[in-house]
Amino acid sequence: MAPLEARGLSKRFGSTTAVDNLTFAVEAGRITGFLGPNGAGKTTTLRMLLGLVHPTGGEALVDGVPYRKLGDPARTVGAVLEASSYHPNRSGRNHLRVLATAAGIPLARADETLEQVELSAVGGRRVETYSLGMRQRLSVAAALLGEPRLLVLDEPANGLDPEGIRWLRNFLRSFAGGGGTVFISSHVLAEVAQLADEVVIIHKAKLIAHESLAALTARTAGGTIVRSPEAERLREQLAAAGVEANAADTDELRAAAAPERVGEVAASAGIVLHELRAESASLEEVFLELTGGEHDEAR
Amino acid sequence: MTRLVRAELLKLRTTRLLLWLGLLIMALEVFVIALHVSQDSVSSLAETRNQRDVVSIAAVSALISLILGIVSSAGEFAHGTIGQTFLVAPVRVRVAAAKLLAVAVAGAVLGLVACAFAWGFGALLLWARSVPVHLAAGSSLRLIPGIAVAAAITGALGVGFGALVRRQTGAIVISLVWLLVGEPLLGVAGVERYGPGHVIASVVEAGNQSSDLLGFGAGLAVALVYVAAAGVLGGDVLRRSDIT
Numbered sequence: 001m002a003p004l005e006a007r008g009l010s011k012r013f014g015s016t017t018a019v020d021n022l023t024f025a026v027e028a029g030r031i032t033g034f035l036g037p038n039g040a041g042k043t044t045t046l047r048m049l050l051g052l053v054h055p056t057g058g059e060a061l062v063d064g065v066p067y068r069k070l071g072d073p074a075r076t077v078g079a080v081l082e083a084s085s086y087h088p089n090r091s092g093r094n095h096l097r098v099l100a101t102a103a104g105i106p107l108a109r110a111d112e113t114l115e116q117v118e119l120s121a122v123g124g125r126r127v128e129t130y131s132l133g134m135r136q137r138l139s140v141a142a143a144l145l146g147e148p149r150l151l152v153l154d155e156p157a158n159g160l161d162p163e164g165i166r167w168l169r170n171f172l173r174s175f176a177g178g179g180g181t182v183f184i185s186s187h188v189l190a191e192v193a194q195l196a197d198e199v200v201i202i203h204k205a206k207l208i209a210h211e212s213l214a215a216l217t218a219r220t221a222g223g224t225i226v227r228s229p230e231a232e233r234l235r236e237q238l239a240a241a242g243v244e245a246n247a248a249d250t251d252e253l254r255a256a257a258a259p260e261r262v263g264e265v266a267a268s269a270g271i272v273l274h275e276l277r278a279e280s281a282s283l284e285e286v287f288l289e290l291t292g293g294e295h296d297e298a299r
Numbered sequence: 300m301t302r303l304v305r306a307e308l309l310k311l312r313t314t315r316l317l318l319w320l321g322l323l324i325m326a327l328e329v330f331v332i333a334l335h336v337s338q339d340s341v342s343s344l345a346e347t348r349n350q351r352d353v354v355s356i357a358a359v360s361a362l363i364s365l366i367l368g369i370v371s372s373a374g375e376f377a378h379g380t381i382g383q384t385f386l387v388a389p390v391r392v393r394v395a396a397a398k399l400l401a402v403a404v405a406g407a408v409l410g411l412v413a414c415a416f417a418w419g420f421g422a423l424l425l426w427a428r429s430v431p432v433h434l435a436a437g438s439s440l441r442l443i444p445g446i447a448v449a450a451a452i453t454g455a456l457g458v459g460f461g462a463l464v465r466r467q468t469g470a471i472v473i474s475l476v477w478l479l480v481g482e483p484l485l486g487v488a489g490v491e492r493y494g495p496g497h498v499i500a501s502v503v504e505a506g507n508q509s510s511d512l513l514g515f516g517a518g519l520a521v522a523l524v525y526v527a528a529a530g531v532l533g534g535d536v537l538r539r540s541d542i543t
Contacts, residue, residue, distance in 0.1 A: 013541075044543070051389045052382055052542035068389040079386050085379035087314055094313040102306035103387040142383060 001064045003028050003077075003150045003181045004049060008058030011044050018044040020205040021058065026183050026198075028149075031176045033196035033213075034185035037291060041205045042185040046154050049183075050079050062150070074103035078143030080136070080153040088128035092119060092138045095127060096145060105145050113141035118167075133164035140171065151175060153184045157191050169195060193283040203291045217286055224259045227252045227275035228266065237269040238262065254279065300397060303388055307371070307401030316370060317405065320363050324413045328420060331356040336424040344425060347433040354421045354434060357446050358503045360413035362478075364406035364450040366471055368457020371402050372533065373467035382542045395534040399458045399526075406454025410447040442503065445515075449502040452522045456495070459529025462537050498522045 002025035009022040019041040026032045036042050047053040048060040051067030062070060062077055070076050086095055096110035114123045117137040127135065136156060143151055151172070157165050172195060176182050186192050192199065199216060201209040209216060228234050231251045238245045238255055243265065245255040251274070255262045259276050266273050311317055335353050336344065343349055372395075375381040388394050418434055425432050433439070457474075464470035478496045485491035492501075492513050501518025513521065 047382075047542065050386060052385060054539070054541055070389065073389055074387045081382050081386075082379060085382055087310075087374075087378050087380055089314045089316075090310075091313070094309070098306050098309050098313065099383060099387050101309050102303055102384070104302050 002026055002061075003063055004152070004183055005061040005064075006045065006049065006058065007061065009045065009048060009055055009060055010057035011041075011048060011053060012056045017205050019048070019055075019202075022202065022205075022207050023058075024200050024207060024210045026181060026200075028181050029176070029179050030197040031172060031182040031184065031195050033192035033199040034183060034202075035189065035192060035199055035287060036185075036187065036202040038187055040202045042187075042202065043154055045202070046079075046152060046183075046185055047081075050077070050152060072103075072146070074099070074105060074146035074148070076146070076148055077150045077152060078146065078148040080139040080143050080151070080156050082139075082154070086127040086135065086138070089126050091124050091126055092130065092134075092141075093123035095138065096141060099142055100145050103146055109145050109147075110141075113144045116144060117141045117171075133160050136160055136164065136168070140168075149179070150181045151183070153182070155185055155187070157186065157188060165191065189284045189287055199283070201287065201290055208290050209286075213283065217283060223279040224255045224257060224262045225252065225275065225277050225279050226255055226259075226262050226266070226273060228271055228273050230271050233269070234266055234271050237265050237271065241265045300393060303393055303397035304400050306388075307398050308404065311367075311371065311401065311405050316367065317409070320367055321409065321412060324357075324360050324363050324409065325416050327359050328356050328413065328417050332417065332421050332424060336421070336428060336430075341428060341430055344428065344430045345433075347436045347438065350421070350425065350430075350433050351436070351439040351442065353425070354414070354417040354439060355442060355503075357410070357413040357417035357442070358449065358500075360406075360410045360446060361449040361453045361499055361503065363413075364402075364409050365453040365457040365460075365474060367406060367409065368402045368454040368459075369461035369464075369470045369474065370457075370467050372398055372458045372461035373465055373470050374461075376465045377467050385542060391537045392534045395458070395462060395530065395537050398462075399455045399530055402454040402458045403451040407447045407451040409454075410450030411443070413450075414443045414446055445503045448519070449499050449522075452502065452519075452526055453499055455526045456522075456529050459526065459531075459533035462533030463529065465536070465540075493521060495522070495525050498525070 004026040006022045006024050009019055011019040022045060034042055044053055048055050049062065060066065067073065093110055093114060096113060097107050100107055100110050114120045117140050119134060119137050119141065122134065130138065156168055160168065172182050196213050198212050229251060231247065231253055235245045235247065235253055243255055243257045243261065245253045247253060259278050263276055332353055339349065375384060384394060385391060422432050422434055460474065461467060461470050464473065482491060482494040482496045485494045491497055492511055497512060498518045498521040501512040501515060502522055504512060512518065
């Protein structure tokens with residue numbers, strides 16, 4: 001059973017379709033990036049998965065059941081939503097204690113999670129005095145209260161400084177390294193490219209890709225990089241075989257065919273190769289290709 | 300359910316809202332009691348009935364408790380904390396019920412504190428003017444449970460109404476406009492005694508009813524109907540709302 005699953009999930013707000021028939025499942029023990037331009041429907045999808053927004057169609061399931069039917073939600077899934085969702089006059093520690101009390105979690109966990117996110121020293125201060133990065137860490141602490149095995153994060157790096165982003169990246173790697181599952185939405189591709197094993201990409205409310213990061217970047221590029229001391233003769237042979245190839249360097253070609261096909265052409269012509277590899281696009285290139293160039297990366 | 304009530308009580312204790320509302324009640328009491336005791340004659344103040352009027356300002360705690368209820372429910376939308384609340388307690392109707400109970404308890408405490416301060420301050424000023432103090436008379440003492448129950452009811456009413464409107468400033472303004480303008484208009488049809496403000500007043504009076512109020516029991520029953528209606532409607536809005 002997938003820890004997180006969308007089955008034909010849809011949401012309409014009046015005449016606007018925010019999410020359209022989305023189906024995907026997040027694999028246990030992996031970090032899955034949830035990508036899409038701003039307004040693609042990521043936040044609405046996450047909030048449907050977390051039971052905060054009612055779907056108009058389909059199902060949003062956590063451990064096989066709708067969120068509201070989870071017996072112990074805080075111990076099943078930890079969620080990081082907006083960093084601004086705090087009562088400004090309540091201290092960080094008391095914010096966690098309120099949540100722990102409601103979830104039936106020992107109050108000692110509030111101090112433990114504050115330590116985990118390196119906020120122990122400021123736990124007694126009112127949240128209005130926190131920086132954005134500290135609020136984001138407090139959100140992570142709240143998500144960890146019940147020691148869940150699944151974390152759902154909505155744009156967690158928004159507003160974080162480079163140190164905060166590095167902290168978050170290391171934390172999520174460590175969480176996943178311990179067997180946890182992470183589903184992280186972002187429109188900052190570089191952030192996800194460094195973290196995710198898999199990516200789910202949505203655009204204009206629809207799913208456009210769901211596969212491993214490696215497979216996606218290789219598949220989308222689809223070409224081959226080949227290096228040979230006889231690059232020009234190889235280009236002619238490839239052209240004769242119906243494969244378009246362009247010179248990338250004096251001894252390097254970029255061919256529009258799979259490495260197997262390029263290797264066969266070179267072997268049949270007796271051409272020596274120094275390198276033969278599938279061309280891999282960056283996640284950003286893949287994203288731009290899949291979304292038709294619509295990209296609003298903030299940084 | 301118990302842990303949700305405890306969490307709601309903890310929410311109330313961990314901000315300064317209760318403190319500020321308590322201080323507001325005391326400030327109003329100081330102003331009204333001082334004015335009353337300084338303006339009235341010693342002979343008039345010596346009457347038990349008038350001393351009861353001096354401390355009846357403690358009933359303002361019922362109005363402040365209404366505001367507490369509104370802020371505690373609509374304020375969750377204002378601060379965006381409602382999302383985290385529903386993440387740990389996804390059955391929303393339970394959250395609404397817990398909030399209603401917690402604020403009713405806090406409202407009753409606010410009412411009792413208001414009474415304690417009004418009695419203490421009133422007795423002090425009466426003593427200072429050499430007026431014999433009769434604040435322990437039955438008619439005055441009956442105000443105390445009346446005010447505590449009324450403040451509990453208005454707190455619960457505020458929770459339901461705040462959930463219904465979801466905007467704290469709007470809900471407070473609507474409530475005040477109703478009490479000052481809307482409810483007096485019910486008098487045109489002769490049904491003002493059934494209005495929320497009047498039924499709360501009938502609970503406060505606790506047996507010292509004037510003719511324009513319902514009796515204590517009837518007033519309490521109608522007030523609880525208002526609480527139930529606000530709770531059900533507010534809970535239903537919460538249940539159906541998308542937390543975006």
